[in-house]
Amino acid sequence: MGRLSTHVLDTANGKPAGGVVIVLYRLEGDGSRTILVETRTNADGRTDGPLLTGDAFICGRYELVFAIGDYFRAQGAALPEPAFLDEVPIRFGIAEPDGHYHVPLLASPWGCTTYRGS
Template sequence: MNAGLSVHCVDVAHGRVAEGLSVSLYRLGADGEPAGAPLASGRVGTSGAWTDPVLTGPQITAGGYEVRFDVGGFFRRLGVALPDPGFLEVVVYRFHVTDAAQHFHLPFKFTPWGFSLFRGGA
């Protein structure tokens, strides 16, 4: 059985969920680098969660993954003045699923200048 992934994003600079943040999920190949096109990509919804059927589907098996968060684009769309390029543009988070029967929750908290990413409880 596959328990999948969940991703929740919070813009702590403004104290709200990161509605509209662009996110992509890649599978890592044997060389540890992303293998091809994203498994899923989209935007965070009004609840702060990024939902996509792939995240809880059979595509999530044991192996390496990379999630990319477009932090620079998110803050520019909000009208936040950033240097060009911004301190953070795309935040990359690589992790490994060792037991696909477990659920992997990925809380992402960020500002234009820093972030926190970890495996949370879910």
């Protein structure tokens, strides 16, 4: 059975990023977005369960939006206004109906990266 998961690492402080708000959207063919999940990372920087699994896990295009600016503000980081990174969107496709798609975010106030993990 396919599933989608994520986690967030605070690379500026070398720790998991707990408390990051994440919104998952399905991207529609007409360019609109539909909210599927809104959640927050736990102390380990992970969500408490998969973002998509079972019948909800279908092939298509998706977007994860991470509220990373709010996270770093809460950590006491001195961010400019506007912050260099505030909401970080990651658009990706799911093409394998039985695959495990893990989309982590590694972030600092000044940069971020992602990859398809396991």
